[in-house]
Amino acid sequence: MNDSSRWSLDQDPPRDDALARLLAAADQPPPGADVDWDRLRAAIVRRAHLRVPASAPREWWDVVVQWRRLAAAASIAALLAAAALLWQADAPEPDLALTDAAPESAALARVVASYPDDAVLTSMLEQGHADEFTSWDPR
Amino acid sequence: MSPGSPDPPVARQAAEPPDANETDAISRVQAGDADAFDLIVRRYMRPAYAVAFRVLGHREDAEDVVQEAFLAALANIGSFDTTRRFGPWLYRIVLTRGLNFRKSRSRRAAEQLEDGGVASREAGPAAAAEQAGLRETVTTALARLPERQRMVVQLFDLDGFSGAEIAAMLGVSPGTVRWYLHEARQALRRMLAHLQEASG
Numbered sequence: 001m002n003d004s005s006r007w008s009l010d011q012d013p014p015r016d017d018a019l020a021r022l023l024a025a026a027d028q029p030p031p032g033a034d035v036d037w038d039r040l041r042a043a044i045v046r047r048a049h050l051r052v053p054a055s056a057p058r059e060w061w062d063v064v065v066q067w068r069r070l071a072a073a074a075s076i077a078a079l080l081a082a083a084a085l086l087w088q089a090d091a092p093e094p095d096l097a098l099t100d101a102a103p104e105s106a107a108l109a110r111v112v113a114s115y116p117d118d119a120v121l122t123s124m125l126e127q128g129h130a131d132e133f134t135s136w137d138p139r
Numbered sequence: 140m141s142p143g144s145p146d147p148p149v150a151r152q153a154a155e156p157p158d159a160n161e162t163d164a165i166s167r168v169q170a171g172d173a174d175a176f177d178l179i180v181r182r183y184m185r186p187a188y189a190v191a192f193r194v195l196g197h198r199e200d201a202e203d204v205v206q207e208a209f210l211a212a213l214a215n216i217g218s219f220d221t222t223r224r225f226g227p228w229l230y231r232i233v234l235t236r237g238l239n240f241r242k243s244r245s246r247r248a249a250e251q252l253e254d255g256g257v258a259s260r261e262a263g264p265a266a267a268a269e270q271a272g273l274r275e276t277v278t279t280a281l282a283r284l285p286e287r288q289r290m291v292v293q294l295f296d297l298d299g300f301s302g303a304e305i306a307a308m309l310g311v312s313p314g315t316v317r318w319y320l321h322e323a324r325q326a327l328r329r330m331l332a333h334l335q336e337a338s339g
Contacts, residue, residue: 008317009317011317012295012302012317013317015299022273022334023281025277026278026281028274031198032188032189040184040188040202040205041177045173047210048176048209049173051214
């Protein structure tokens with residue numbers, strides 16, 4: 001065994017091989033000799049996969065992947081909303097409807113004027129039945 | 140008496156300063172990449188097991204403690220400084236968990252001691268008897284040491300941990316560890332002197 005006087009507070013002593021051999025004799029089988037290291041490693045890694053901190057920062061593409069479904073739903077909703085707005089913008093406004101109805105009333109007036117003796121037409125105009133065809137106000 | 144050469148120290152495999160691979164792996168684990176933890180486990184599971192076994196003296200208990208220690212390290216990996224070495228940090232967790240485990244368990248360590256004669260059974264009867272006698276003598280000598288001295292001399296001379304690593308595990312200064320080592324060696328040399336003379 002090594003000289004016992006070689007001891008220092010500041011640096012590790014050399015390994016005592018003779019003592020190590022004796023200690024190893026009491027260490028049979030050596031610790032770990034009967035350990036299935038692959039199984040132990042697999043068990044640790046498998047459990048580690050279940051416990052990775054969820055709050056850990058990730059790359060931007062990981063965030064994109066996580067939010068892709070919500071982003072797709074939001075995109076569809078935005079498209080539907082835009083289509084609805086466009087449809088409403090194309091729909092005729094009430095004033096325009098009156099304007100569109102005017103030619104019909106004008107045509108009716110022309111027909112009445114062409115047949116001044118037609119009592120039915122005349123009565124329709126007098127009784128305001130023309131409003132049943134159009135709400136156009138000739139003002 | 141002809142005790143064989145001691146096995147290569149397990150701690151030497153992971154005693155080097157952290158290399159780029161290790162730093163990168165830890166950074167990836169901190170970023171949430173569980174796959175990167177595999178490299179850390181491969182590198183440190185054997186020395187971590189050695190520490191756990193020195194505390195517990197039982198294979199299955201040591202494996203359980205190693206698993207729990209790795210998972211505890213993972214749970215706290217966000218606070219780990221990657222400029223430091225991972226090993227001492229992990230070994231400290233292993234030692235602490237091992238001591239706690241030992242407090243709460245039953246008498247399984249004694250069963251392990253009675254179950255450890257594989258090498259002796261494989262040798263011839265005379266050699267086996269000699270081996271068993273040697274093992275009992277050394278085991279008895281180790282048992283007479285204060286626990287810290289026993290752990291220090293085994294971790295240093297058998298498992299190859301440095302004084303600084305053992306100090307980090309035990310939460311004492313490296314100088315204190317060297318003193319424990321010195322005292323343990325002196326005591327063992329006295330108790331095992333007859334074995335040394337017989338072999339010399």
